[in-house]
Amino acid sequence: MSARSWYLLPARVWMAIFFAAPLGIVCAYSFLTRGDYGGVEQPWTIENYTRLADPLYLTILWRSLWIAGLATALCALLGFPLALFIARSGRYRNLLLQLVLLPFWTSFLVRTYAWLFILRDTGLINTILLRLHLIAAPLQFLYNDGAVLLGLVYNFLPFFVLPMYATLERLDVALLEAAADLGARPFATLRRVVIPISAPGIAAGSVLVFIPCLGAYLTPDLLGGGKSVMLGNLVQNQFTNARDWPFGSAASLLLMLASALLLAALMRSRVAQELM
């Protein structure tokens, strides 16, 4: 074996044990029949996949794509100006970047619960509004798509900001000056120079937000209250309450396929250089 292969060996072993093997098992399960108390049994079948074509599940797939897409768009809308601001902040750059990363110091779960305490009927916002007599009864902030969207955007915004920042930080200031010199006002410079040049960063950030959002289950579970079901919840539900492992496997493979197709499409574009 060449030296190169030896270097790759640990990664190969790791990938084989923790990625390829579980994926193979999930794949095999998705073609089996459910056991009575969980687990799987013979015979082999493709029924799990035909069930996925049921309008109920297609709706969930569609909802997941829609919510993940909306969350990605919101992250881009909020994250692009923020990244641009940080990239132009001179010596405060590192401090501001640390602030963007600050939420990662606590766990995802804790942060999502925190939103529960802020948004619920007896939560911070409703208590303040009630005390100020601005409202007579608590407003329903939780357990709807809006709350899920809020949770997703809040949690995944840094994943957009970081690659975006990396791209914008490399943007040559002389290009902005050249555009201004040629008659472009700041907004025209943004539209004609900054955004086209940083498109790979926008795409990279979008992928990093969209894919985890598509598979999210904790946020829709806690903030959506189970009413706002996404693909991730479907998968989780099949493995826990429904005890239908084969169908859960098929659903998770569908989720993977959706992500993989999207990624493959983007990898063909310039995004690849940006992510690697």
Added chain:
Amino acid sequence: MNSVLELRGVAKEFPGHRAVDSVSLTLERGGFYALLGPSGCGKTTTLRMIGGFEQPTSGEVVLNGAVVNGLKPWQRDVCTVFQNYALFPHLTALRNVEFGLRERGVRDSEARAMKALELVQLAGKRANLPAQLSGGEKQRVALARSLVLEPQLLLLDEPLAALDPGLRKQMRAELKAMQRQTGITFLFVTHDQEEALSMSDFLAVMNKGRIEQFGTAEDVYLRPATAFVAGFLGAINWFGGAGVRPESTRVSREQPDGVPGRRGSVESLLFLGNCIHLNAKLDDGARAVAELSREENDFREGEPVWIHWRACDEMRFK
């Protein structure tokens, strides 16, 4: 009112240092001007204040008779060719040239951009991205991108610094021809005195944030106003308080009659192809260089010689 640009006591202070210290300058329409000086003398800052990228701390920038202090770059009828060209990497050569025209809403922008590319002989590379162009080609696209807007004044920031030496010489002639052809006033910044002397009609020599002298190439080379200008524009030999250019410094074996001279010996001879530099060590310890033609040189290293010059070639400064 024929002056394109007038700087009236323009100064720029950055935290901790004064980059430009009261610069006054008037450029007539249609001329080729150079702003020459060592790095850090404030020449680029001066250019950036004219372009609108920096605001002067005090003084006035007057374009076509109107004070433009406070106006943004997109509000000024001035274009800049940046040192590293600053071509938009995502746009082809043609789209780069078209950029400013589109911003102005010109209807036949593509045809006009194409014409400008033809002017710089790059019509064949119109579809190339900047990354697919050579240094000289990028330079020309940058030039076309500015010229196509027909500005009152074109600013060039070290336009040749990023090119190979051979190309640099060729571009000197091309830039000059381009200026004559378009009739646009050019103001270019350089630290290369040969470039400034050979290209410009008038040059301003800057040092430490001030203009030390403004005049024609001959003026500043032959009649420098200060010792700094004399030394910056070319080599100089100092004989007491008098400065003499190497090409005016002569060498002989006998003591010359009626002209000032010093005794010394030949330290080294440098063959430069078109001429020879004779480095002499004078008896008083000073050194001098004489530029000799190949025919004039029959000296050997170590040989005692007289270094002399004509009194009329002496340059004296206060």
